[in-house]
Amino acid sequence: MTTKIDGKYIWMDGKMLPAAQATIPFMSTALHYGLGVFEGIRCYDTERGPAVFRLREHMERLVGSAKIFGFRQLPYTAEQLISAVKETIKVNGFKECYIRPLVFHESSNPNLNLDEGVARIGIAVWGWNSYLGAEAIHNGVRANVSSYTRHHINVMMTKAKITGNYANSVLAKTESVRLGFDEAIMLDTQGFVAECTGENVFLVRNGAIYTPSTGTILEGITRDAILNLAKDLGFTVYEQPVSRDQLYLADEVFVSGTAAECIGVCEIDFRTIGCGKTGPVTHQIQDAFHAAIRGNHPRSAGWLDYVNG
Numbered sequence: 001m002t003t004k005i006d007g008k009y010i011w012m013d014g015k016m017l018p019a020a021q022a023t024i025p026f027m028s029t030a031l032h033y034g035l036g037v038f039e040g041i042r043c044y045d046t047e048r049g050p051a052v053f054r055l056r057e058h059m060e061r062l063v064g065s066a067k068i069f070g071f072r073q074l075p076y077t078a079e080q081l082i083s084a085v086k087e088t089i090k091v092n093g094f095k096e097c098y099i100r101p102l103v104f105h106e107s108s109n110p111n112l113n114l115d116e117g118v119a120r121i122g123i124a125v126w127g128w129n130s131y132l133g134a135e136a137i138h139n140g141v142r143a144n145v146s147s148y149t150r151h152h153i154n155v156m157m158t159k160a161k162i163t164g165n166y167a168n169s170v171l172a173k174t175e176s177v178r179l180g181f182d183e184a185i186m187l188d189t190q191g192f193v194a195e196c197t198g199e200n201v202f203l204v205r206n207g208a209i210y211t212p213s214t215g216t217i218l219e220g221i222t223r224d225a226i227l228n229l230a231k232d233l234g235f236t237v238y239e240q241p242v243s244r245d246q247l248y249l250a251d252e253v254f255v256s257g258t259a260a261e262c263i264g265v266c267e268i269d270f271r272t273i274g275c276g277k278t279g280p281v282t283h284q285i286q287d288a289f290h291a292a293i294r295g296n297h298p299r300s301a302g303w304l305d306y307v308n309g
Contacts, residue, residue, distance in 0.1 A: 004126070004127070005019075005124070005126045006126050006127050007019060007088075007092045007094075007097070007124055007125045007126040007127075008091075008092055009088065009091045009092055010022035010088070010122055010123065010124045011084050011085075011087065011088045011122065011123040011124075012120075012121075012122045012123075013075070013120055013121060013122070014076075014084075016087070016088070016091055019124070022122060022124070024104065024106070024120075025106075027110055028104070028105075028106060029105045029106065029107050029110050029111070029117060030104035030105050030106065030163070032110060033105075033110075033112060033164065034162070034163045034164025034165075034167070035104065035105035035114065035163070035164070036102055036103055036104035036105060036162070036163040036164075037062060037065035037066050037069050037071075037102075037103050037160055037161055037162050037163065038062070038065075038100060038101060038102045038103070038161050038163060039058045039059070039061065039062045039065075039099075039100070039101045039161060040098070040099075040100060040161075040198075040257075040258040040259060041053065041054075041055060041058045041085070041098070041099035041100075041101070041258060042096075042097075042098055042099065042128075042258055042293070043089055043094065043096055043097045043098075043099060043125070043307065044096055044293045044294060044295075044304075045095040045096040045294075046294050046295035046304065046306075047295055048295060048306055048308075049095070049306060049307060049308045050089055050094065050095050050096065050097075050306070050307040050308070051293075051295060051304040051305060051306045051307065052085065052086070052089075052099065052304070052305045052307065053258075053293050053303060053304060054221050054225070054303050054305075055082055055085060055305040056078070056082060056305065057221050057224075058101075058221060059078040059081050059082050059085075059101070060078050061161070061221065062078070062081070062101055062103065062161075063077075063078050064159075064160070065103075065159075065160035065161050065162065066103050066119065066160075068157045068159060068160040068162075069114070069157065069160055069162050070114045071103065071105075071114060071119045072114075072115065073119070074103065074119050074121070075118075075119060075120075075121065076121055081101060081121070081123070082305070084123055085099055085101065085123055086305075086307045088123050088124075088125050089125055089307050090307060090308075092125050094125055094127065096127070097125045097126060097127055097128065098125065098126055098127070098128035098258075098259070099123065099124075099125050100123070100124045100125070100126075101121065101122070101123045102121070102122050102123075102124075102163075103119050103120070103121050104119070104120055104121075104122070104163075105117050105118075105119060105120075106118055106119075106120050128259075131257075131259035131260050131261075132182055132183065132260050132263050133182070136182070136263045136264075137263060137264075137278065137286065138277065138278055139264075139266060139277055139278065140254075140263065140264035140265055140266030140267075140273075140276075140277055140278045141182035141183055141255075141263055141264070141265055141266065142180075142181045142182050142183075142265075142266060142267040142268075143176070143181055143182060143183045143184065143185050143196070143265050143267070143268050143269075144176055144179060144181045144184060144185070144268065144269050145184075145185050145186075145187065145244055145247075145268065145269055146172040146175060146176060146184040146185065146186045146187075147172075147175065148168065148171050148172040148175065148184075148186060149186065149187055149188070149189055150168065150186040150187065150188050150189075150194035150195065150216060150217075151165060151168055151216075152188075152189045152216075153215065153216055156168075158216055158217060158218060159218065159219060161218065168186075169197035169198060170197075172184040172186055172197050173197040173198075176197075183196050183197065183199070183255070183265075184196060184197050185201060185247070185268065187244065188212075188215075188216040189216075191243075191244070192212065192241045192242060192243060193212050193241075193242040193243065193244060193246075193247060194212060194216050194217055195212070195217045195218065196255050196257075198257050198259055198260065199220075199255035199256055199257035199259075199260045199263075200212075200217060200218075200220045200222070200223040200226075200255065200256050200257065201242070201247075201253070201255055202226065202253065202254050202255070202256065203242065203246060203247055203250035203251075203252065203253045203254075204250060204251045204252035204253070204254075204279065204281045204282070205246075205249065205250050205251050206251070207235070207236075207281075208235065208236045208237070208238060209230050209235050209236070209237045209238070209281070210237075210238045210239075210240065210242055210246070211223070211227070211237070211238075211239055211242070212239070212240075212241065212242050213239045213240055213241065214239070220256060220257060220258075221258070222256045222257050222258055222261070222262075223256055223257075225256075225289065225292065225299075225303065226256045226262060226285060226289065227239075228299065229285055229288040229289060229292065229299070230285055232288065232299075233284055233285070233288060235281070247268050247273075248268060248269070248271045248273075250273060250274070251274050251279060251281075252264065252273065252274045252278075252279035252280075252281050252282050253265040253268065253273050253274075254278075254279075254282040254285070261286075261289065261290075261293075262282070262285055262286045262289045263278075264277070264278030264279060264282040266278070292304075
């Protein structure tokens with residue numbers, strides 16, 4: 001799905017710049033070697049104005065990703081970056097938007113050593129609605145199990161959103177779309193289900209919800225929200241290894257992520273899942289999630305950070 005990047009201003013190293021001026025040099029090590037960490041965050045329109053979903057958790061994960069990757073020091077704290085996100089949303093005048101903070105490495109001497117250079121930070125915002133298509137919420141999406149394996153935990157750091165990690169996702173996503181699917185499901189190095197190219201995976205069987213344990217996956221913040229909402233609704237949730245064939249036998253499969261939110265999977269590897277559309281358990285969780293992000297759920301108070309205070 002094509003998205004127009006329509007934010008007019010980008011926050012860069014403490015300054016609000018016109019988007020066209022927020023650039024980095026061609027010889028940037030971030031560009032050549034993928035030396036950076038980032039976050040994907042959403043701001044939603046609510047009755048109290050724009051509100052960012054779990055902003056503090058996202059910024060703390062950004063700082064954690066930088067630590068895992070090896071940046072020794074960041075020029076801004078999580079608290080300062082929280083304020084910068086709100087300022088960027090206000091300046092751009094968005095009621096609802098996607099937010100992209102990026103910590104990237106800059107060095108006058110392109111090389112593979114993080115210590116020879118400094119960390120710079122930018123924050124961009126833009127309007128973005130449905131990542132997997134507007135009809136996906138009801139009809140679900142088609143997926144296949146990718147021929148590409150998810151990162152081994154000692155090859156890349158799977159708990160950090162490192163820019164270079166996503167070459168793995170790009171390979172899998174592009175392959176799947178070229179084959180006619182909407183999304184790819186990736187297995188870990190042991191052959192168990194890991195995650196999608198940008199989403200965590202859940203399956204429903206006999207009224208219970210199963211999801212891969214956190215060993216090899218990115219610990220999604222939306223994933224955590226879904227787990228809590230599912231338990232609130234009275235579902236039993238198991239975090240455990242999930243095999244590929246368990247997906248085929250599931251009553252429902254759904255995925256979650258900042259961009260995708262919560263979307264059902266109607267088909268995997270040409271096998272119809274459940275009724276072939278978004279199932280009733282997924283719909284219940286979708287409804288609870290949408291209420292939470294719009295400020296209409298008991299958990300909203302703890303999960304929403306209002307831009308205007």
